[in-house]
Amino acid sequence: MSSQQTTLDLSNFWMPFTANRQFKAAPRLFKAAKGMYYTTVDDRAVLDATAGLWCVNAGHGRAEITQAVSQQLETMDYAPTFQMGHPLAFEAATKVAEFMPAGRDRIFFTNSGSESVDTALKMALAYHRARGEGQRTRFIGRERGYHGVGFGGISVGGIVPNRKMFSGNLMPHVDHLPHTHNLAESAFTRGQPTSGAHLADELERLVALHDASTIAAVSVEPLAGSTGVLVPPKGYLERLRELCTKHGILLIFDEVITAFGRLGAPTASEYFKVVPDIITMAKAINNAAIPMGAVAASRAVHDTVVNAGAENAIEFFHGYTYTAHPAAAAAAVATLDIYKRDRLFERANELSASFEDAAHELRTSPHVKDIRNLGLVAGIELESRPGAIGARAYEVFLKCFEAGVLVRYTGDILAFSPPLIVDEQQIDQIFSTVRDALRDVA
Numbered sequence: 001m002s003s004q005q006t007t008l009d010l011s012n013f014w015m016p017f018t019a020n021r022q023f024k025a026a027p028r029l030f031k032a033a034k035g036m037y038y039t040t041v042d043d044r045a046v047l048d049a050t051a052g053l054w055c056v057n058a059g060h061g062r063a064e065i066t067q068a069v070s071q072q073l074e075t076m077d078y079a080p081t082f083q084m085g086h087p088l089a090f091e092a093a094t095k096v097a098e099f100m101p102a103g104r105d106r107i108f109f110t111n112s113g114s115e116s117v118d119t120a121l122k123m124a125l126a127y128h129r130a131r132g133e134g135q136r137t138r139f140i141g142r143e144r145g146y147h148g149v150g151f152g153g154i155s156v157g158g159i160v161p162n163r164k165m166f167s168g169n170l171m172p173h174v175d176h177l178p179h180t181h182n183l184a185e186s187a188f189t190r191g192q193p194t195s196g197a198h199l200a201d202e203l204e205r206l207v208a209l210h211d212a213s214t215i216a217a218v219s220v221e222p223l224a225g226s227t228g229v230l231v232p233p234k235g236y237l238e239r240l241r242e243l244c245t246k247h248g249i250l251l252i253f254d255e256v257i258t259a260f261g262r263l264g265a266p267t268a269s270e271y272f273k274v275v276p277d278i279i280t281m282a283k284a285i286n287n288a289a290i291p292m293g294a295v296a297a298s299r300a301v302h303d304t305v306v307n308a309g310a311e312n313a314i315e316f317f318h319g320y321t322y323t324a325h326p327a328a329a330a331a332a333v334a335t336l337d338i339y340k341r342d343r344l345f346e347r348a349n350e351l352s353a354s355f356e357d358a359a360h361e362l363r364t365s366p367h368v369k370d371i372r373n374l375g376l377v378a379g380i381e382l383e384s385r386p387g388a389i390g391a392r393a394y395e396v397f398l399k400c401f402e403a404g405v406l407v408r409y410t411g412d413i414l415a416f417s418p419p420l421i422v423d424e425q426q427i428d429q430i431f432s433t434v435r436d437a438l439r440d441v442a
């Protein structure tokens, strides 16, 4: 630990999703970031194999974004968007819409993925009410889904620890599809598993149980990240889309990690060629330079809600003080320009084959029970130690950090999602570091 670390008071910051006592006993602190690398407070370079938290897709410290933000703060620090506006809010919405599937171009800005999820759920309720089907109040999520930490998101989500502490107050009228994780049939699949599309048919069972007339929306991540990289089986999303359409249920894709290039396409929707009614996003929307999220709604959803009331009435009773904050909007415009100019999604697409190969080379390493991947995402699932889920992956994570590579882990699954500027040599460094770490842990 550096002298800077030892003099720092760590007691006041209650850290999120962190083992606070463990962390504060042996903290890991970054002080700078540029390109593919963080610098720790003791001046070590750490290769970022996670794009921060799946969010810094254009790489760290992009001068264009910094300049856009600083210029905007000097020109106008803040302007409300309730009954007022500023041009950059509209410009940012137009730019975001260009990255969305056709017709999913009505953009509502938030400040995070969790807020985007809550916004999308509210849009679904508002839409059905405006159509005279206000009894459609039920949501269908999926086991192992992660939709952030708002009450809406944890209710629709399916990650047990995120739910159980708050279980008495989850939203009512929520049911869940089964998850698609099936190692018996799909372990070590490259890309999309070939079996599992039938799991979407479970929606028919839920419709039979609750009746379609009570269901507002189905919400899924097209590729689930936070639960440990679950790639959708071939045909699964297509089937969900068909069933939602058949029953008048809105389909929400939570693209908080997949939007803006993670799969080598602007959205997972475009990658899988399945178009939902509503898309949630955040993170890479502005390279995580300033907190920002967004929801892209279909014109049908938007127009139904907006045209329902009187001309002078507020149509959607929802919004945030910082919706389309000028600095966040400036960062979004600059970021989206970088994605286009540097052709970063094409780059991600081109690199995905060597990324896949490098990940799957760890198949014979100790403790590995599955490797899965798509685009620039990979997951390596380890055998858990009896009675100590997550302990082995934590040790691998620590060893990698000490060896200069930042990876993520959930339970005993290691996850990789580097910035889209990663190169072949860095891909090799990521997976060879993990290989060494796997060899060294018990």
Ligand SMILES: Cc1ncc(COP(=O)(O)O)c(C=O)c1O
Pocket: 111, 112, 113, 114, 115, 117, 146, 147, 148, 149, 221, 225, 226, 254, 255, 256, 257, 282, 283
């Ligand atoms: C799919 C998905 N939805 C929602 C969220 C929540 O986003 P935030 O942490 O910005 O609230 C995340 C965060 O990782 C996510 O992966």
